[in-house]
Amino acid sequence: MPAEGQADLAHPEAADWVLGTLEAAESEVFQLHLTGCGHCQLAVAEFGRVGRILQHLPPAAEPPPDLEERTISDVLDAAAGDRTETHLPRITAAFPPAAQPAPPGPAAQIPLAPPQLASYYRPSPGTRRRPVPWAEDDEPVRAVAKVYPAAAVAVNQPPRRRRRTGRYASAGAAVAVLVVAIAFLPGFSGNTSAEPSVLGTEAPVVIPLHSAPGTAASGQAMAQRMPGGWSIQLSVHRLKPLAAGEFYECWFAGAGNKPGHLVLISAGTFSTGRSGSASVSMWSAANPRQFRTVEITAQSPGRASQLGRVILSGVVRT
Amino acid sequence: MCVLAGTSPVTNSGTVVNGSGPSGAILNLVRKKSVIEGEPIGKVDRQTGWGSSVSFSDAEVRIAAQEAQLIVQIADGTIEEPMKELCRRYEKHLYRFGVQMLGDEGLAEEMVRESFQRLWRSAGRYDARRDRPDAFLFEIARSVAAEIRENRPSRALLSAEDVQLPPLPDSVDQILDSLTVREALGKLSSPHAEVLRLALDEGLTQSEIAERLELPLDTVKTRTFHGMQALRSALGERGGDAG
Numbered sequence: 001m002p003a004e005g006q007a008d009l010a011h012p013e014a015a016d017w018v019l020g021t022l023e024a025a026e027s028e029v030f031q032l033h034l035t036g037c038g039h040c041q042l043a044v045a046e047f048g049r050v051g052r053i054l055q056h057l058p059p060a061a062e063p064p065p066d067l068e069e070r071t072i073s074d075v076l077d078a079a080a081g082d083r084t085e086t087h088l089p090r091i092t093a094a095f096p097p098a099a100q101p102a103p104p105g106p107a108a109q110i111p112l113a114p115p116q117l118a119s120y121y122r123p124s125p126g127t128r129r130r131p132v133p134w135a136e137d138d139e140p141v142r143a144v145a146k147v148y149p150a151a152a153v154a155v156n157q158p159p160r161r162r163r164r165t166g167r168y169a170s171a172g173a174a175v176a177v178l179v180v181a182i183a184f185l186p187g188f189s190g191n192t193s194a195e196p197s198v199l200g201t202e203a204p205v206v207i208p209l210h211s212a213p214g215t216a217a218s219g220q221a222m223a224q225r226m227p228g229g230w231s232i233q234l235s236v237h238r239l240k241p242l243a244a245g246e247f248y249e250c251w252f253a254g255a256g257n258k259p260g261h262l263v264l265i266s267a268g269t270f271s272t273g274r275s276g277s278a279s280v281s282m283w284s285a286a287n288p289r290q291f292r293t294v295e296i297t298a299q300s301p302g303r304a305s306q307l308g309r310v311i312l313s314g315v316v317r318t
Numbered sequence: 319m320c321v322l323a324g325t326s327p328v329t330n331s332g333t334v335v336n337g338s339g340p341s342g343a344i345l346n347l348v349r350k351k352s353v354i355e356g357e358p359i360g361k362v363d364r365q366t367g368w369g370s371s372v373s374f375s376d377a378e379v380r381i382a383a384q385e386a387q388l389i390v391q392i393a394d395g396t397i398e399e400p401m402k403e404l405c406r407r408y409e410k411h412l413y414r415f416g417v418q419m420l421g422d423e424g425l426a427e428e429m430v431r432e433s434f435q436r437l438w439r440s441a442g443r444y445d446a447r448r449d450r451p452d453a454f455l456f457e458i459a460r461s462v463a464a465e466i467r468e469n470r471p472s473r474a475l476l477s478a479e480d481v482q483l484p485p486l487p488d489s490v491d492q493i494l495d496s497l498t499v500r501e502a503l504g505k506l507s508s509p510h511a512e513v514l515r516l517a518l519d520e521g522l523t524q525s526e527i528a529e530r531l532e533l534p535l536d537t538v539k540t541r542t543f544h545g546m547q548a549l550r551s552a553l554g555e556r557g558g559d560a561g
């Protein structure tokens with residue numbers, strides 16, 4: 001119980017005693033004094049809380065000057081997406097069939113969800129994202145594998161080997177994915193009752209990307225599930241210019257990914273030019289809810305089978 | 319979210335605090351009910367926020383009411399200006415909290431951005447009678463920080479992967495207290511800040527500080543005392559019993 005007294009009248013050593021900055025002998029003397037001095041007892045009691053807080057003080061770090069701008073931009077983009085979601089523009093047949101007219105009725109209408117418009121599909125406030133089982137998501141991959149075996153290699157092989165087979169498999173898989181995606185479209189598959197509901201109806205997965213401390217690079221990846229894989233809209237800012245011939249590559253890393261045990265699926269490569277900024281559309285078979293870490297690496301052609309240094313990274317929230 | 323806003327200078331020792339600083343706020347607390355319903359602020363219980371033992375100035379009440387109103391505007395669909403204002407007031411404090419909790423400036427940025435996104439998404443659920451604006455925002459930030467800690471990149475960008483992170487504070491009040499003290503520490507005049515820095519960061523005793531600064535020992539002790547008084551006063555203004 002604090003003694004009666006006035007903290008302002010306490011000895012200055014009261015603060016030093018709380019901070020533990022008195023010399024040992026002086027500390028013992030003050031401790032004896034404390035038992036009989038109400039002013040110092042009150043001061044020690046008052047300073048005690050400050051002293052405890054000082055032990056766990058946050059750093060005096062200053063946020064980057066453009067953080068406010070980027071933060072507001074994020075919010076406004078998301079808000080714009082929500083507003084648009086309730087009255088999505090629709091188009092009839094994204095790939096107009098040349099010989100066969102699109103069947104009439106709702107089944108022929110495909111919600112507009114090309115990658116560049118993926119931001120339209122933002123969840124409304126409070127919307128719960130529908131869980132997507134892995135098996136369900138794996139379906140497009142297996143469909144691709146039937147069409148183009150290399151795609152199966154790219155997905156099913158151990159990661160290291162996958163990288164080495166890499167470029168051919170990726171190119172083949174991309175072609176195969178396109179074939180399958182087109183095959184899913186009513187006008188091309190001949191199945192006019194094909195379910196278009198999957199197109200753009202699920203909230204996209206948004207992954208903010210950050211760089212290592214001391215660097216200004218930033219970015220965001222937005223993944224929208226589509227038949228045949230995931231459409232990725234990637235935007236990056238203030239990436240450093242790379243040496244001639246180098247390029248950036250976007251990866252999805254799965255659980256347990258680490259040097260010597262890579263669990264990675266590529267979403268493609270890109271460059272930025274002098275501005276250091278780019279907004280590119282990519283495609284990946286990786287389900288970002290399974291391969292939850294997005295990494296942007298700097299690569300060089302001669303070492304394409306080796307992972308480059310990580311420039312940006314972000315994690316999909318659960 | 320007024321607590322960090324406009325911490326008043328402490329003048330009882332003459333020159334302890336430099337100026338009044340920006341109006342941007344560090345947690346000048348106003349306890350909910352009083353803010354919105356215009357009841358006399360009177361006494362407030364630190365634990366529940368509903369009792370009473372601490373008085374708040376009219377300025378603190380006004381700031382809290384403004385910030386509550388900003389959240390209401392966001393919920394009503396007027397987003398940009400209210401969000402900018404809240405961002406201006408709290409970005410730095412959120413960022414510092416993020417750096418402390420995540421040990422990584424990049425992750426701290428991510429936490430700040432995600433926190434404001436969630437503030438927008440949950441603004442409609444904000445209840446000014448139940449939540450302090452600052453506590454509402456920092457509760458969101460705490461939750462985001464916890465998620466980021468659980469989902470750190472599988473391949474860290476820096477060796478900080480192995481850094482031992484401090485435990486997440488049990489309560490938002492702990493976060494606000496530490497940010498208040500950090501803010502007040504930054505506003506101390508340099509002689510007072512210097513002795514505290516040498517004591518806290520370098521672990522020097524008063525004698526060693528006196529030797530380092532070539533000052534009489536009594537001067538060092540007095541400066542330390544006044545510096546601690548200033549920090550204690552800042553905490554008191556935040557609405558806690560500073561004892």
